[in-house]
Amino acid sequence: MPAVRSVFISDVHLGTRACQADSLLAFLREYPARHLYLVGDIIDFWSMSRGIHWSPAQNTVIQKVLRRARHGERVVFVPGNHDEALRDYCETAFGDIRVEREFVHETADGRRLLLIHGDEFDQVTRHHRWVAVLGDVAYNALVGLNGWLSWMRRQRRGEQRTPRDSVSCNRISDFLIPRALAMALYRSPVQACGALTPPFGKGGLGGI
Helix, strand or coil: CCCEEEEEECCCCECCCCCCHHHHHHHHHHCCEEEEEECCCCECHHHHCCCCCCCHHHHHHHHHHHHHHHCCCEEEECCCCCCHHHHHHCCEEECCEEECCCEEEECCCCCEEEEECCHHHCHHHHHCHHHHHHHHHHHHHHHHHHHHHHHHHHHHHCCCCCHHHCCCCCCCCCCHHHHHHHHHHCCCCEEEECCCCCCECCCCCCCC
């Protein structure tokens, strides 16, 4: 079984129909690591306030993370905007899982990687919350429609669901100045945002 040094996961959205718990479980089983970072929106309290969809696979995701923490893997949880209620518990630990507002990870070659969810730089989330909530409702509706259409397509073709059905989306933020300030504050040449962008920095990441 291959092992990696660090795993970074965000936007799982447990508690919703959009959650790809089965694909995540397959990934976690395939890649043990020394460090596991949960970079926000792991649990979607926004959607759960309107209705909860919690499958057995989502239970297993929680159990898997807890088990990895108990067995010595360092697990750090950085809450995002969808699980922002847990920010009240930053700088504390739940068993073997640390909860932090942000965290600085040191890569294998000694560089510092600032981990934040990134909603701090999303102007809609910060200043027009109702728009963000409305967008969340519309997104969940589209996910449900997409799931139904995908099911119809597979039925016509006689196909089974595969991990390729999962779609990953990234939004690029235009607000680079606050990010640059945050990176300078932590003397970090690289920053990873769970919600907004892929990791970026000088010369790539190398071994993380």
